[in-house]
Amino acid sequence: MASKKQRQTGRRSKWAAAALIGIGLLVSGGIYAGASAAMAATEPTQSSAASLTVEDGKKLFQANCATCHGLNMEGTADGPSLYGVGELAVEFQMSTGRMPLQMQGPQAPQKPVQFTEDQIKAVAAWVQSTSPGPSYPSDETLDGEGDVANGAELFRINCAMCHNVAAAGGALTEGKYAPALTTTSPLHIYAAMVTGPQNMPVFNDMTLTTDEKRDIISALMWMQQNESAGGFNLGSLGPVSEGLFIWIFGIGSLIGLTVWITAKSN
Numbered sequence: 001m002a003s004k005k006q007r008q009t010g011r012r013s014k015w016a017a018a019a020l021i022g023i024g025l026l027v028s029g030g031i032y033a034g035a036s037a038a039m040a041a042t043e044p045t046q047s048s049a050a051s052l053t054v055e056d057g058k059k060l061f062q063a064n065c066a067t068c069h070g071l072n073m074e075g076t077a078d079g080p081s082l083y084g085v086g087e088l089a090v091e092f093q094m095s096t097g098r099m100p101l102q103m104q105g106p107q108a109p110q111k112p113v114q115f116t117e118d119q120i121k122a123v124a125a126w127v128q129s130t131s132p133g134p135s136y137p138s139d140e141t142l143d144g145e146g147d148v149a150n151g152a153e154l155f156r157i158n159c160a161m162c163h164n165v166a167a168a169g170g171a172l173t174e175g176k177y178a179p180a181l182t183t184t185s186p187l188h189i190y191a192a193m194v195t196g197p198q199n200m201p202v203f204n205d206m207t208l209t210t211d212e213k214r215d216i217i218s219a220l221m222w223m224q225q226n227e228s229a230g231g232f233n234l235g236s237l238g239p240v241s242e243g244l245f246i247w248i249f250g251i252g253s254l255i256g257l258t259v260w261i262t263a264k265s266n
Helices: 002-049 053-066 088-095 117-130 148-156 186-195 210-225 240-263
Strands: none
Touching: 053 117, 088 186, 117 148, 148 210, 148 240
């Protein structure tokens, strides 16, 4: 009996040792993972805290943009010259992911951003220092406190034929399109009006004053923050989507009801 009890006690001690080893591995692994995560979390903060210089922007440009735009922004067969475009245009194109361009096409699509905010500002600063152009507006222009009613009227007159009266965007010719403005930031709305990207015309101060641009931005910000009061907006495509809805669901419901009444009578 004594030897049997000893064997049972020995088996328990082996399982306990294995359990202690497993617990030790889990604890040490957890501590290591937590320490690694903490170090990784502090690295971006430290790197972003160090602001990039204009010279850094030049290096970034020559490494990522010069293939199409030339080492000194003179342009090539694959990309236009950037003389006079200014930092606002550079910030718009890079912050919306349109540049660098992945492939040639009718229009540069918006896609995920490939650079950090500091890198974009550094490249924009170098372009501005080399060949000045349109720059950032004042905070007042982007505050959304302009005349919303006047801005909505100006938008309908100058922008709605391409961007839709509800700013939902629309198709243009040859595969081009006017993007929706339902999530566009005030800075990028202003930049588009001033720099004229893609098929967008340039609205200089002789066409639209700074106050009028502020009013348009305020109207668009109001539209972004207020849902459609008429229920389902059906993509805000106007009579096209509304007519399609009526034909599919309205006429379809009437046909279904007619078939049901006929079958019922029979």
